[in-house]
Amino acid sequence: MDSVLRAAVMYFVVWVLFKVAGRRSLADLTAFDFVLLLIIGEATQQALLGDDFSVTNAVLIISTLIAMDVVFSYAKQRSPALAKLDGGPTIVVENGQPLKARMRQARLTEADIMEAARSNQAVVDMADIQYAIIERNGTLSIIPRPQAQQ
Structure with missing residues (x-):
């Protein structure tokens, strides 16, 4: 026991x-x-x-x-x-603007977000990100702005 x-x-x-x-x-x-x-x-x-x-x-x-x-x-x-x-998803970029307090809390840098944006969505500019979301499992989901998807 x-x-x-x-x-x-x-x-x-x-x-x-x-x-x-x-x-x-x-x-x-x-x-x-x-x-x-x-x-x-x-x-x-x-x-x-x-x-x-x-x-x-x-x-x-x-x-x-x-x-x-x-x-x-x-x-x-x-x-x-x-x-x-267990937590939930957290938005760390909204309409191309990094949400600094949430990024600090998640210990993410803009470089981390841009790395995910380049590798997942071929997005190279923060302004082209509609949302960046850190998921429950720690991965970053990048949702590009509609005009950036072309």
Whole structure:
């Protein structure tokens, strides 16, 4: 039972830490982000396993983590308040104007937005962006202005 409790606590601790850290998709990970994830994984392993490195304990921990994720996803479907904890899409550019406060909150720069605009929509000027939206998963969706789609 100790393993199940440790798994549950670590699930929520890591979930909260990643919510505080902000949204970023795996495609946007820097080398530093990747190294940080590896270190977090190793530290989490030590906290989860303690001194019990048996296969049974590992299966119990993995099963607990997956079960918690499934339960949490069902709970989010049934509770709008809980679903809000997961965040929603955030508009960071509107009618060609960067929304600086939202960009700061999402830790995005204009260069990040323009990189997504060039790669996804072949848009090369901020003025040609109707909306740039950071999605729940951290990806940037670019909606060009109608005249920019030509």
